[in-house]
Amino acid sequence: MVAAQYFDTRSSRAHPVVLIVSSGQAILHDADGVELRRAPLASLRVSERTKRAPRLVTFEDGAYCEITDHATFETMLAATGYREGLVSRAQNSWRLAGLSLLGLVAFVVFSYFYLLPWAAAVAARTVPPSIEAKLGQATLDSLDHGLVTPTRLPEADQRRIRDNFAALRRPDDPGHDYQILFRKGGRLGANALALPGGTIVVTDELVKLVGTGAGMMGVLAHEAGHVAQRHGLQQVFQASAVGALAAYMFGDISTMLATVPAAMLSMRYSRDHEREADAFAVEVLRDNGLPVTALADALQQLEDAHTGGGRKQAAKDEESGFFTTHPLTRERIDAIRNGGE
Incomplete structure (x- = not known):
């Protein structure tokens, strides 16, 4: 489980909650342990990982949780089999970002010396x-x-x-x-x-x-x-x-x-x-x-x-x-x- 702030869309007030994952369900409990809501994991949207901004878990009706404990939340995500997209992983990995930059430079060089002359020759003909x-x-x-x-x-x-x-x-x-x-x-x-x-x-x-x-x-x-x-x-x-x-x-x-x-x-x-x-x-x-x-x-x-x-x-x-x-x-x-x- 992980601590979070829940926004129910009916008011701007944040509700302290605990997010628990069990049997393919995401369950929210308030500070007294009372269940507030539950939803299938497949119906939730999880925001991309950043270094400082809170992660958002959004329900189908627009309500969402803000989570600042990144380490605990990522452990929870890993346990559910959740895997971030390549772009998100690249944004948070110097190695992938560096490889992406090298790939971009290689593509620009290839385009300038080979693709552009070829395209220009085709167009000219x-x-x-x-x-x-x-x-x-x-x-x-x-x-x-x-x-x-x-x-x-x-x-x-x-x-x-x-x-x-x-x-x-x-x-x-x-x-x-x-x-x-x-x-x-x-x-x-x-x-x-x-x-x-x-x-x-x-x-x-x-x-x-x-x-x-x-x-x-x-x-x-x-x-x-x-x-x-x-x-x-x-x-x-x-x-x-x-x-x-x-x-x-x-x-x-x-x-x-x-x-x-x-x-x-x-x-x-x-x-x-x-x-x-x-x-x-x-x-x-x-x-x-x-x-x-x-x-x-x-x-x-x-x-x-x-x-x-x-x-x-x-x-x-x-x-x-x-x-x-x-x-x-x-x-x-x-x-x-x-x-x-």
């Missing part, structure tokens, strides 16, 4: 081409409003690059209408940007650096790989997962149109996306009889231009230019060269 084209146009409009200026590249160079790219044999990609646009990069520097829908923006500075030949075709094939595999959309979905997914599911495309340009211009492709785009470009170059090393040479030129101006210039370039969206590594360049052997 289901975006209709018409919506993807609108997202690309919105990004281009954002570029043209202050970030880039009209190209100064000679018409002959523009035509040569477009014609050479159009002549490339590439894997079938019916959902995209590829077009090459030229802009003076300004703060973007030597850069090529693959926009949703198939538009690839090439800066004058990039043409000046790598020329109009096989190296440029390698860079454009790399960008086409990002478009074909919808890497840009995947990055957008990952960067603003909740908002982008809600906009896509519920049809509020204006929300996506508003967020995509900023996300596209500030994103950095993941290493996996860069490797996939590199592999796409290598396949295109091989299928067209072009040297695979031309892409590696172009990337090397970009890296040399990035680091050749000294530490101050490299830091400046890190904030803009090709490295903003295409993090280059020695490993990537070496992998392309080895792949061309």
Whole structure:
């Protein structure tokens, strides 16, 4: 038995009682030993265990007992076969709480590195081409409003690059209408940007650096790989997962149109996306009889231009230019060269 305070719902006054469990029944006796009420154990609700607050045993009609002698009450509960839920046990166990926290951290890490990219890839593949084209146009409009200026590249160079790219044999990609646009990069520097829908923006500075030949075709094939595999959309979905997914599911495309340009211009492709785009470009170059090393040479030129101006210039370039969206590594360049052997 255990001492308790009984509240019968008819008044706010507490009645000192003793709670006894016998033959599957909970029985209340007052201070004089007179039985006040009894009820089957299965009909009672027992509050969760806390460190200091009293435990409550509530009857079906709302009357309840407050019990402060936790040790005696828990011994009584154990004798009846009562077992608290996992949540309640976890709240009162440092070990279970710690395991729960570790589990939560593991789930968050797993979701960030595996579940979110997978979900973003699935969502990106289901975006209709018409919506993807609108997202690309919105990004281009954002570029043209202050970030880039009209190209100064000679018409002959523009035509040569477009014609050479159009002549490339590439894997079938019916959902995209590829077009090459030229802009003076300004703060973007030597850069090529693959926009949703198939538009690839090439800066004058990039043409000046790598020329109009096989190296440029390698860079454009790399960008086409990002478009074909919808890497840009995947990055957008990952960067603003909740908002982008809600906009896509519920049809509020204006929300996506508003967020995509900023996300596209500030994103950095993941290493996996860069490797996939590199592999796409290598396949295109091989299928067209072009040297695979031309892409590696172009990337090397970009890296040399990035680091050749000294530490101050490299830091400046890190904030803009090709490295903003295409993090280059020695490993990537070496992998392309080895792949061309």
